[in-house]
Each structure stands twice: as C-alpha cells, then as structure tokens.
Amino acid sequence: MFVTTSNPSHREPVRVAIVGTGAIARGSHLPALTALASGQPLEIVAAVDVDAASVEAFCADAGIAHPYTDLDRMLAEQRPDLVTLATPPRFHRDQTVAALRAGAWVWCEKPPCPSLEDFDAIEAEEGAQQNGPYAAIVFQHRFGSGSRHVRELLATQAMGRPLVAHCQTTWYRDEAYYAVPWRGVWSSEGGGPAMGHGIHQMDLLLDLMGPWAEIRAMAGRLVHDVETEDVSTALIRFENGAMATVVNSVLSPDEVSRIRIDCERATVELTHLYGHRNADWRITPAPGITSEEADAWRGFGPDVPSSHEAQLRGLLEDLRAGRRPRSSGADGRKSLELVTALYKAAFTGGTVRAGEIGPGDPYYAALHGNAAGWAPEREVPAEVPA
Numbered sequence: 001m002f003v004t005t006s007n008p009s010h011r012e013p014v015r016v017a018i019v020g021t022g023a024i025a026r027g028s029h030l031p032a033l034t035a036l037a038s039g040q041p042l043e044i045v046a047a048v049d050v051d052a053a054s055v056e057a058f059c060a061d062a063g064i065a066h067p068y069t070d071l072d073r074m075l076a077e078q079r080p081d082l083v084t085l086a087t088p089p090r091f092h093r094d095q096t097v098a099a100l101r102a103g104a105w106v107w108c109e110k111p112p113c114p115s116l117e118d119f120d121a122i123e124a125e126e127g128a129q130q131n132g133p134y135a136a137i138v139f140q141h142r143f144g145s146g147s148r149h150v151r152e153l154l155a156t157q158a159m160g161r162p163l164v165a166h167c168q169t170t171w172y173r174d175e176a177y178y179a180v181p182w183r184g185v186w187s188s189e190g191g192g193p194a195m196g197h198g199i200h201q202m203d204l205l206l207d208l209m210g211p212w213a214e215i216r217a218m219a220g221r222l223v224h225d226v227e228t229e230d231v232s233t234a235l236i237r238f239e240n241g242a243m244a245t246v247v248n249s250v251l252s253p254d255e256v257s258r259i260r261i262d263c264e265r266a267t268v269e270l271t272h273l274y275g276h277r278n279a280d281w282r283i284t285p286a287p288g289i290t291s292e293e294a295d296a297w298r299g300f301g302p303d304v305p306s307s308h309e310a311q312l313r314g315l316l317e318d319l320r321a322g323r324r325p326r327s328s329g330a331d332g333r334k335s336l337e338l339v340t341a342l343y344k345a346a347f348t349g350g351t352v353r354a355g356e357i358g359p360g361d362p363y364y365a366a367l368h369g370n371a372a373g374w375a376p377e378r379e380v381p382a383e384v385p386a
C-alpha cells in the first residue's frame, strides 16, 4: 500500500537523483533506494559523477535512464524531489545548496561538510518554501530497532539516570589507505578519525544521551604521515551531568565500534563494527533488579538493523508529509559541533563549552582552527611562527 501525501508541493512518484557514483553510492544508496522502490512510488531518475565512465557504468548496471557529469544541468533537466549526495566532503556544501535551490530535498553523506560555517550556510538555504526542502545528513547508526529502543529507555529513564559512558571507534587503516592523495588532508578528507570515522559513534552517543555541555581532548599523529590526526581521545560532560570518554583511532588492529552507558539501574552496551542489529546490544541489570524488569528492557521488538535503508525510509515519509526529517538542521549539526569542539579542545589544550564556537572563532571556519602544528602550512597566518 502506498503512503498518502500531506505535502501539497509533493508529486508521486518521488523522483530521486544520486550524486557521486563511488563506493558508498553503489554499496548503500543504490541498494537502499532499490529496496524501498519495491514498496512505494519512487523512481531513480538520474545519477551524476564528474567521472563519465563511472556514472555511465553505474546507470547501465542499475537501469537508470539519465547519466550526467554536471549537477546543475541534471537539476535543471530532471527536477528531482530528492538528491542523495555520495561525493567527497569538500563538495557537500555547494552541492547541497545547489540542490536545495532547485527545490530538492537532500540526503548528504557524513561528514556533513568541512566546517560549522559551511553547515550554517546550508541551513540558511533550507525551508525557503513551505514544507521544505530540507537537507539531512546520513547518520545511519541512529536508526534501526536497537538504537530506537535504547533511546526510548534512556529518554524515559527506565533504567534510571545515565551516569557514565564510553564511546569507542577503534579501527585500523594501513599505509595503503593513506596513500590515496585526498586522505589525511584537511581540505579534502575534512578531518582525521574524529571527523571521518568516529563521527558515527559520537553522533549515536549524542542521540542517546542528549545535549553535551563541555569537552576536553587530545589528538596525535602517532603512525601516519598525515596533516590531520590519526588518533584522538576526549572527555565529555553532558547537560544531564553524565560523563563520557571517547576514543577515535585508526591505529587499532582489533577493530571495534562500541558504546557503553552505565545508568543507575543497568548498563547498556553496543558492540559492532560498521552496523548493528538487536543481538549487538546487551543490557546488564544492577543487583536487585527483577528478571521480569530486565527482560522488559531487553524487548527490542522485530529486528531492524541500522542501515541506510532504515534512515531513508523515515526520510521519505517526512518528505511526503512535508516535515523536517531527523538528522537535519540543529539535529544534524550537533555531532559536527561536537567534533569541532573536540579539535578546538585538543589543539588549544582548553575546555570547550557547547555553543561557544561561532562566527569569528577560527574553529568555526576550519576544523584545524589555524592551530600551529596542525593547520596546513599555507593556511597558517603570517604572524604565527612556523
């Protein structure tokens, strides 16, 4: 059965264009859109890539009628309702703005864009018309049955107040990974593992724990010859008083993605690598909790793995209803703000408070904040000694 629309400016079927036809477009965007198109009126009308051979092969393999090498031309000719962006981060701002101006909603890969200044420029373009268009960020780990269930348990304080948390992205990337010229470089990769890899777990941590209040941090280049960091650690205090440790590493041979939250009456843990399902969550009750109550906490419901499809399903419902989707606007900005604050705390050695990084702050315009020893040489102002 097809969903009824309450967005007056919306047409059926939803016309989708995929921009960037590399690994994540092939591996996640296309499969998610194809799966969803089997149950609702949705059509992939075009794909765009600066690499003509790539977009032509992508369209031929997926049966998409219109390959383009020019985004503006595609927007003008195809008038898509939704653009999914799977290009490198340095293009996210301009491509999102172009699609919003053409009236399309946008679902943009993480990391959202290189700076808070870029994010705010995107936000300023949203919702110019009633019912959108809006730009949401791909943060697929927030979605699926496990994170939904635990978010509800924490929001209702069923397990008591959250007190202590650990957020771990300990992955491994070798020299061959960093031999690709755009990696490990602020202007093209956006940042190191805090921005490129750990942002998923930190985003989920914020989604579960609520707003953060202050952060202290360290960053290092311990192995790789990169401009960015290859490891960072941080301490976060949340508005609700809870405290967390964070590790973002690409130096860890035994790879794992992990979140652990100790509440007054139970510990909840998620252990996975690139995606999770119900079985990856564990809830351990405190002494004295009845097995009936603990079993109720473990009732995750039908298993919906975290995935691009799980997030996109909700976004399409929002598009049809003309509602702001999750992971857009302030809700999409919060993990970029935390990552920015992590870099500022690490490079200045100070404590950074939520909300303090705004226009005029060097970290507002660039994650390296022009910090000596971290900023690209050419961007260090003349008055700063080399």
Ligand SMILES: NC(=O)c1ccc[n+]([C@@H]2O[C@H](COP(=O)([O-])OP(=O)(O)OC[C@H]3O[C@@H](n4cnc5c(N)ncnc54)[C@H](O)[C@@H]3O)[C@@H](O)[C@H]2O)c1
Pocket (backbone or CB within 6 Å): 019, 020, 021, 022, 023, 024, 025, 048, 049, 050, 051, 054, 086, 087, 088, 089, 091, 109, 110, 111, 138, 140, 196
């Ligand atoms: N959500 C996730 O779990 C996840 C996983 C991997 C990658 N990503 C993100 O997805 C994005 C793309 O990563 P990838 O691994 O697919 O990279 P990729 O290099 O495999 O693909 C990027 C594609 O974009 C194309 N491209 C480059 N500049 C372009 C432009 N100006 N206009 C149109 N096309 C352009 C390239 O030719 C290439 O085909 C990155 O932001 C990355 O961080 C997200």
